[in-house]
Amino acid sequence: MITLKRDRRLQGAVVVCAALLLVPLAVHDTFYLRVLTEAIMWIGLALAFDALAGYTGYLNFGHQAFFGIGAYTTAVLMMKSGWPFFLAVAAGGVAAAIGALIIGLPTLRLRGTYFAIATWALARAIQQLALVTNLVGGPGGIRLTAYLNPVYFFYVMLGVVAAIFFVLWFLLERAPFGLKLKAIREDQDSAKALGLNPTLLKNLAFILSAVPTALIGGVFAYWITYIDPGSTLGDLVSDQALVMVIFGGMGTLIGPAIGAVLIFGFKTLFWTYLAAYEVLYTIVLGGVIALTVVFLPNGVLGLFYRSRRGRNAPSLLRPKTGMPEPSGKEA
Amino acid sequence: MLQLPQAVIDGIMLGSIYIIVGIAFSLVFGVLHIIDFAVGEWIMLGAFAGMYLNLWTRLDPFLLLPVVFIVFAALGYLLQPVIHRVLSGVRGNPLLMGIVFTFGLTLIFQGSAQTAFGFKTHSIPSRFSNGSFDFEHGDFFLTFSTVRIAGLMYAAVITAALNYLLKHTNFGLGVRALAQRKEIAGLMGVDGRRTTGLVFALYTGISAMTGVVIGTVLSVSFRMGPEYSIFAFFVVVLAGMGYLAGVPAAALLLGILQSFFLVYANPTYTLLAMFGVLYLILLVSPRGLFRKGM
Amino acid sequence: MAEPILRVERVSKAFGGLTAVNDVSFEMNRGEILGLIGPNGAGKTTLFNVISGYYRPTHGRVFFNGRDISHKPPYYLAARGIGRTFQVVKPFAGLTVLENITIASFLKHPRRAQAEAHAWKVLEFTGLADRAKIQAASLTLAGRKRLEISKALALEPTFLLLDEVVAGLNPTEADRTIELILKVRDQGITILIVEHIMRVIMGISDRLVVLNFGMKIAEGSPAQVAADPGVIKAYLGEEQE
Numbered sequence: 001m002i003t004l005k006r007d008r009r010l011q012g013a014v015v016v017c018a019a020l021l022l023v024p025l026a027v028h029d030t031f032y033l034r035v036l037t038e039a040i041m042w043i044g045l046a047l048a049f050d051a052l053a054g055y056t057g058y059l060n061f062g063h064q065a066f067f068g069i070g071a072y073t074t075a076v077l078m079m080k081s082g083w084p085f086f087l088a089v090a091a092g093g094v095a096a097a098i099g100a101l102i103i104g105l106p107t108l109r110l111r112g113t114y115f116a117i118a119t120w121a122l123a124r125a126i127q128q129l130a131l132v133t134n135l136v137g138g139p140g141g142i143r144l145t146a147y148l149n150p151v152y153f154f155y156v157m158l159g160v161v162a163a164i165f166f167v168l169w170f171l172l173e174r175a176p177f178g179l180k181l182k183a184i185r186e187d188q189d190s191a192k193a194l195g196l197n198p199t200l201l202k203n204l205a206f207i208l209s210a211v212p213t214a215l216i217g218g219v220f221a222y223w224i225t226y227i228d229p230g231s232t233l234g235d236l237v238s239d240q241a242l243v244m245v246i247f248g249g250m251g252t253l254i255g256p257a258i259g260a261v262l263i264f265g266f267k268t269l270f271w272t273y274l275a276a277y278e279v280l281y282t283i284v285l286g287g288v289i290a291l292t293v294v295f296l297p298n299g300v301l302g303l304f305y306r307s308r309r310g311r312n313a314p315s316l317l318r319p320k321t322g323m324p325e326p327s328g329k330e331a
Numbered sequence: 332m333l334q335l336p337q338a339v340i341d342g343i344m345l346g347s348i349y350i351i352v353g354i355a356f357s358l359v360f361g362v363l364h365i366i367d368f369a370v371g372e373w374i375m376l377g378a379f380a381g382m383y384l385n386l387w388t389r390l391d392p393f394l395l396l397p398v399v400f401i402v403f404a405a406l407g408y409l410l411q412p413v414i415h416r417v418l419s420g421v422r423g424n425p426l427l428m429g430i431v432f433t434f435g436l437t438l439i440f441q442g443s444a445q446t447a448f449g450f451k452t453h454s455i456p457s458r459f460s461n462g463s464f465d466f467e468h469g470d471f472f473l474t475f476s477t478v479r480i481a482g483l484m485y486a487a488v489i490t491a492a493l494n495y496l497l498k499h500t501n502f503g504l505g506v507r508a509l510a511q512r513k514e515i516a517g518l519m520g521v522d523g524r525r526t527t528g529l530v531f532a533l534y535t536g537i538s539a540m541t542g543v544v545i546g547t548v549l550s551v552s553f554r555m556g557p558e559y560s561i562f563a564f565f566v567v568v569l570a571g572m573g574y575l576a577g578v579p580a581a582a583l584l585l586g587i588l589q590s591f592f593l594v595y596a597n598p599t600y601t602l603l604a605m606f607g608v609l610y611l612i613l614l615v616s617p618r619g620l621f622r623k624g625m
Numbered sequence: 626m627a628e629p630i631l632r633v634e635r636v637s638k639a640f641g642g643l644t645a646v647n648d649v650s651f652e653m654n655r656g657e658i659l660g661l662i663g664p665n666g667a668g669k670t671t672l673f674n675v676i677s678g679y680y681r682p683t684h685g686r687v688f689f690n691g692r693d694i695s696h697k698p699p700y701y702l703a704a705r706g707i708g709r710t711f712q713v714v715k716p717f718a719g720l721t722v723l724e725n726i727t728i729a730s731f732l733k734h735p736r737r738a739q740a741e742a743h744a745w746k747v748l749e750f751t752g753l754a755d756r757a758k759i760q761a762a763s764l765t766l767a768g769r770k771r772l773e774i775s776k777a778l779a780l781e782p783t784f785l786l787l788d789e790v791v792a793g794l795n796p797t798e799a800d801r802t803i804e805l806i807l808k809v810r811d812q813g814i815t816i817l818i819v820e821h822i823m824r825v826i827m828g829i830s831d832r833l834v835v836l837n838f839g840m841k842i843a844e845g846s847p848a849q850v851a852a853d854p855g856v857i858k859a860y861l862g863e864e865q866e
Contacts, residue, residue: 057424059431106614112427113366113572117564118613120368124557125606132600176731176740183717183728185424190715193677194776195703195732239438246431279446286438293417293432 009254010169017162024151033150035268037157037223042264044161044216045237046244046256051168052209053242054251055181056202058108058115062123063213064237066096068130070214071221071232075142078222089218096214097207104206109199127233141228144221153223160219164212169253171208181205182251240267243285247292249299258300263288337473338594339587344479346586347486348544352559353566353578354493355537361510361573362530365418365429370538371560372440375553377403377539378546379448382455392455392547393481399543400536407535411528437556444553452552455543457481482548489537490579497575506530510573561602565609571619581620628691630655630784630815631676636685637839638668638675645671647839648685658806658816660830660847662823664859668839669819670712673788676817677709678702689784703732708777709786712819714769716761722772723748723757729779744779751775751805767798774805785809787818791825803829827851835859 020040027033045067053059070092077088107118131139172178183191184198191198221227240263248259270281296302356370367373377399384395417432418425454460457478464475497503505526545551545559566585570577588608592601618624629652638646646668653659661669674680676687678699686695694702699709717725726744727737734740748754751771756764761772770790777785787806791799803825810816820826826833833850835843837859843850850856 057427059427061434106610110613110617112424113430114568114613114617116427116430117366117568118610121561121564121606121609124561125603125610128603128606132603174737176728176735176737179720179724179728180731182720182724186717186719187715189679189699190711190717190776191728192679192699193703193709193711194729194780195700196728197698197700242431242434279442282438282442282445284442286435286440286442289435290432290439291435293428293435294413297428 013165013169013254017158017165020158020162021155024154030150033154037150037154039261039264039268040154040157040161041216041220042240042244043257043260044157044164045213045241046248046260047161047164047168047253048209048212048216049238049241050245050250050253050256051172051212052205053245054253054256055172055178055185056205057185058112058202058206059242060119060206060209061116061238061242062119062121062126063209063241064233064235065119065123065126066099066210066213067217067220067237068126068229068233069096069099070217071227072130072136072142072217073214074218075144075221075227076136079142079144085222089215089222092214092218093211096210100207100210101203104203105199108202108206123233123238127229130229130233137228139229141226141231142221144225144227146225147222148225153219156219157216157223160212160215164215165253165257168208168212172253177201177204239282239285243289243292245299246289247296247299249301252299252301255299255301262300334594338590340473340475341479341593342587342590343583344483344586345548345589346583347483348541348548349562349566349582349585350579351486351489351537351541352563353570353582354490354575355534355541356563357567357570357573357575357578358506358530359534360567361575362506362527363414363418363429364426365414365433366564367534368430368433368560369436369440369556370563371556371558372437372444373403373535373538374542374545374559375444375551375556376440377542378455378551378555379444379542379553380539381543381546382453382551385455391458392543393457393485396485396540396543400540403539404532404536408528408532410535411531414531415524415527437560441553441556444556448553450553452550453546454550455546457547460547478548482544485541485544489540493537502526502529558602561605561609565605568609568617568624569612569620571621571624574619574621574623577619577621577623629653630690631817632688633672633676634686634688636672636675636682636687638671638680639683645839646675646682646836649836649839649841650685651834651841651844653815653817655815656810656813657831658810658818658829660826660833661817661819661836662821662826662833662850663836663842665821666838667836669836670788671839672836673709673786673817673819677707677786703780703782706780706783707786708780708782708784710770710773710777710788710790712788712792714766714773716764716769716772718760718762720761721758722753722761722764722768725761725772726775726779729776732779733781747775747779750808751778752801767794767802770794770802771805774802774809778809782814784815785817787816787820789819789821791820791822799825 023036024033027036049060049063070089073092073095074088077083077091078085083091103119103122107115130136136142172181180191180196180201183194183196184201188198217232220232244259244263245256246259247263248257249255267281270284274280292299352370352374356367359365359367380399380402381392381395384390384398385392388395414429414432418429460478463477464480465473497506509523509526562585566578566581569581569584588604589601592604616622631653633649633651636646636649637644649672661672663669671680675682678694678697678701681696686693688694689702689705689707694705717728723741723744726747727740730740730743730747734743745754745757748757751774753768753771753775756768761769764772774787774790791802794802799822806816806818806829818826818830827847830847832845833847834841835850835856842859843853843856845853
């Protein structure tokens with residue numbers, strides 16, 4: 001791919017990943033390693049959320065369901081059936097893909113508002129289900145065999161999230177797929193007239209959002225060694241992912257990554273110094289969402305790439321194409 | 332089997348309250364075209380307001396209804412310009428941004444309630460709380476708890492008032508015009524901004540007021556928000572989004588469903604069952620039972 | 626006689642109690658320009674939507690190159706070579722003009738680089754190349770109408786449905802659009818066009834079909850149709866350009 005070299009954002013991402021590879025050599029304090037591992041995890045979750053939300057305009061308010069499916073599938077397979085770690089995580093991904101199809105096929109035909117309600121309701125239902133089903137441990141959750149190796153998990157998480165980033169980057173920013181999704185987001189009827197099948201594309205995007213989330217959930221389960229409906233199927237996962245994506249800038253992948261780092265950084269500081277005011281955290285999250293929507297509709301990234309070309313500019317970062325620019329002026 | 336009629340009666344009385352929730356929510360959707368994720372939170376805040384006012388003034392919650400209405404209607408009227416700004420298409424999809432915004436509000440309200448009011452569940456005491464009318468005919472025994480009857484009365488009064496407002500006043504005409512054709516309504520002299528502001532104020536006021544009633548008839552806790560949001564979604568999707576005439580049937584159905592679960596099955600499964608039904612409805616007939624939704 | 630490229634056979638479309646299109650039949654030959662005219666509300670756009678797969682006919686069938694396309698979705702028809710514009714233009718507002726056309730080009734050019742190359746060619750053909758990197762939302766109405774046509778052309782269709790592509794333009798812009806349409810026809814593309822502006826549609830159509838209240842009331846050359854008493858009556862009181 002000749003254009004790979006010229007894409008500065010991709011180069012930036014490669015540099016960041018390479019730098020992160022070296023982190024465990026410099027950082028020996030396990031606390032900081034764990035914090036960084038979690039930060040990387042949230043980047044991955046934000047990216048996966050953006051894959052659907054930013055490119056199709058469909059907001060999955062039940063994003064945590066896939067995180068939980070991945071976590072629980074991995075936990076159950078490892079503890080009850082003795083599966084090895086990576087295989088169990090992969091199985092979680094498959095389960096999420098199936099789940100996405102089941103949920104997506106009926107609901108993605110509908111408009112965004114219905115999808116938002118349906119996913120919100122379904123995720124809470126799944127959480128309730130996990131609370132009452134003994135197979136998955138009910139409210140007590142599942143305890144996994146502890147494998148306490150922070151460096152190992154740092155690399156696993158980094159590997160998974162980096163892979164997610166590059167796959168999503170390729171599919172959504174370089175390949176036709178991403179543009180097709182944006183077409184459907186902008187005007188579905190027009191997209192249909194151009195040969196695009198909206199239902200098919202939306203479902204593919206949904207799967208593309210669900211599977212990475214589940215993979216991350218699976219890694220999370222083994223890393224944390226204990227999961228329960230509250231931590232893996234609770235609101236906090238999707239609430240935070242939503243904030244990170246909106247705050248960072250929807251539909252750009254880079255934006256959500258930046259948003260994830262900023263929000264997670266804030267969260268860590270908050271919990272370190274203001275742990276007594278934990279309930280305030282929800283209020284702050286809500287405030288950030290509300291204020292971002294009102295004042296920063298294109299997120300933090302929007303501040304950097306102020307568009308000169310018109311008010312509606314969700315697609316702020318156009319890929320370099322390698323084609324010669326025309327000599328004409330922009331109107 | 333003797334429980335069946337009682338369950339139905341209780342269901343209808345519960346459902347009548349849900350009618351109000353559904354009408355207000357559907358009205359906001361019809362005019363502002365947003366799904367207010369925070370609908371359950373307005374109810375919750377109203378319930379807490381009613382509870383504290385009752386504690387401080389010792390007045391019966393039903394007497395406090397107008398106060399709560401005015402306070403929350405004012406809040407809604409003040410908030411509406413912000414919502415208008417969000418919905419004015421600064422980004423590609425204003426409707427979705429509207430949902431995200433109200434979702435943010437939900438978090439703010441929930442967090443605030445948890446901070447201010449703590450974890451306990453309460454119930455607002457009322458003069459009506461402990462009475463009941465009993466009806467006996469041989470083995471047939473029905474109880475009509477007075478507080479639930481009061482709730483039913485409330486629902487009847489508000490429904491009648493809203494019906495009058497929408498069908499027999501100029502304001503209502505403006506609202507209906509706005510719901511159908513925003514641009515043309517403007518040309519006909521309907522002040523879009525003001526009417527929209529008033530509709531939203533009406534919605535927040537009514538939702539909060541209904542919260543007081545719910546707090547009296549059932550209970551109040553900071554956790555009740557999402558539950559009533561689900562109820563509101565359920566009723567409105569079942570009725571058809573924006574189709575007000577379908578709300579009574581849908582709300583009563585919900586009330587009866589909830590009642591049956593309380594009597595015959597484990598109430599924990601009520602929410603699960605509701606999600607299931609909601610999902611199936613969206614699958615089969617997303618425009619609602621009557622196929623008149625938007 | 627070669628198989629007509631389009632055959633509309635007794636098509637009706639009803640919405641509840643309202644019959645928008647009532648038992649309409651006509652054929653189109655390869656390479657011709659057929660104008661569809663009629664007073665407001667005559668059912669022209671509804672008929673368009675039936676032909677292009679957005680509505681299913683209540684009765685009747687539509688054949689394209691001999692194949693029944695009555696119940697096929699729009700994206701299927703696009704792949705078969707049918708392109709269309711929308712009366713109320715539908716650009717992908719948040720994307721650039723180039724991206725708009727690139728998306729349309731994916732149909733015949735699945736890979737990104739080739740699709741963009743093709744998009745540039747289309748932009749040259751329709752005269753939008755100088756505005757390629759602008760947000761579609763920033764175009765003037767004339768630009769958007771031109772973008773609309775460009776998107777349809779990027780599909781490399783054999784058959785094009787144009788819905789009021791001239792309405793709302795000033796005379797200079799209108800003339801340029803007419804030039805474009807004729808250029809398209811010269812490429813061998815068959816065109817079905819709906820237009821209110823009489824001088825335009827009378828001028829470029831080989832034949833006309835006239836609808837009124839959903840029914841076909843006349844068909845023939847522009848001269849024949851202009852002289853038809855039924856047509857004159859239908860337009861009585863209507864402004865004509």
